[in-house]
Amino acid sequence: MEHRLLTNIISVREFEKALRKGFFGQLIDLFRFGTSHLIPMDAVTSMLGFSSQRAIGRMMVPVKKIIGSEGRAYQFSRRFRPKSTSLKSRWIRIHQAMEEYRPLPPVQLYEIGGYYFVRDGNHRVSVAVAEGIPSVEAEVYSVDFPGSLEGANNLKEIEERIRVVQQKSFFNETGFSTQNNDIFETTFLLGYEKLYRAIRESGLSAERWYGELFLPAIRLMREKEICKAFPGRTCADIFLLFYGFLREADDKDLAKRVFIETARRQRRKPRFSLFMPGK
Incomplete structure (x- = not known):
């Protein structure tokens, strides 16, 4: 006791x-x-x-x-x-x-x-x-995770470790050259996995998907300055946002026009400001 x-x-x-x-x-x-x-x-x-x-x-x-x-x-x-x-x-x-x-x-x-x-x-x-x-x-x-988290001290550092591993896996699975890394750069969580899934769902080879769907969409976005409508996002991010619509649309020209108009409306949205407008 x-x-x-x-x-x-x-x-x-x-x-x-x-x-x-x-x-x-x-x-x-x-x-x-x-x-x-x-x-x-x-x-x-x-x-x-x-x-x-x-x-x-x-x-x-x-x-x-x-x-x-x-x-x-x-x-x-x-x-x-x-x-x-x-x-x-x-x-x-x-x-x-x-x-x-x-x-x-x-x-x-x-x-x-x-x-x-x-x-x-x-x-x-x-x-x-x-x-x-x-x-x-x-x-x-x-x-299952084919990488190391050791040395990462917080979620931000862990996310960066995971992103590097997923990026490497994306290039290994698709056979794309890492010299094209900038065009595929994505800020989305699981962005590289979503890009790879888009290739598989397309039914095309990685090479044909790139040449017939992804690259034309990226060129269109750059030509029309669509990426500027989404600050902090990459063109690959915007592709993923519109991917399902672009893929499923029967009329590709109509899809592109809707795609551009949607981005224009996004650009016209008012931005929050820390400063009050003058009287």
Whole structure:
């Protein structure tokens, strides 16, 4: 009884310490990583599009490589410190179990590009960090991604890593020369995958698709200055916006006229200004 009371007191103190460290750590992480919380896994998987996954099995995983969570990204800091007292009761129970050497089930993690995201066991990882435990036992599921995310500290850097891999895959699959990279440049999430899908859906070879559909559309947009109607977007972006319409239209000349008129209307839309017009 006395031992259980003592471990409870220790666990409460450790939680309060972790909470304080989490508060000050968030300020440091904002400057260091550009974010004060864990990276949400759903944001990363949305960048990947459809990706298969497979079970790897049980292994020891360094806690420093666990950077995100599937469902609790905003409840823990970037270093897995608790951010709210609402986590207190469960966190303390986990800490007490560790203090009393009671067995705990392994955490469940997703692996993407060498980094890990918690599927189940956020509190266990948090307690392990507080106790200075370097690795946790985990059941690991690997999400298919032919690249590395290691060294990326926030979503922006992760997106850039993913974009580079998807761009490389696009050129490998189509056989296009990377010297034409500028014409295919896209800012859309999954933009290169969408371009590749457009080729496959066309029923044409990549070479014919480029010469008969994509290049004429890009030339038309440049000739009519259509891309200027969409600031911050590339011509490949605009192609993707209108692709379905251009592909399905029976009357190609009519499609082009509608395409141009739609862009002109876009250009005439008023832009928001920080400055009030003069009286």
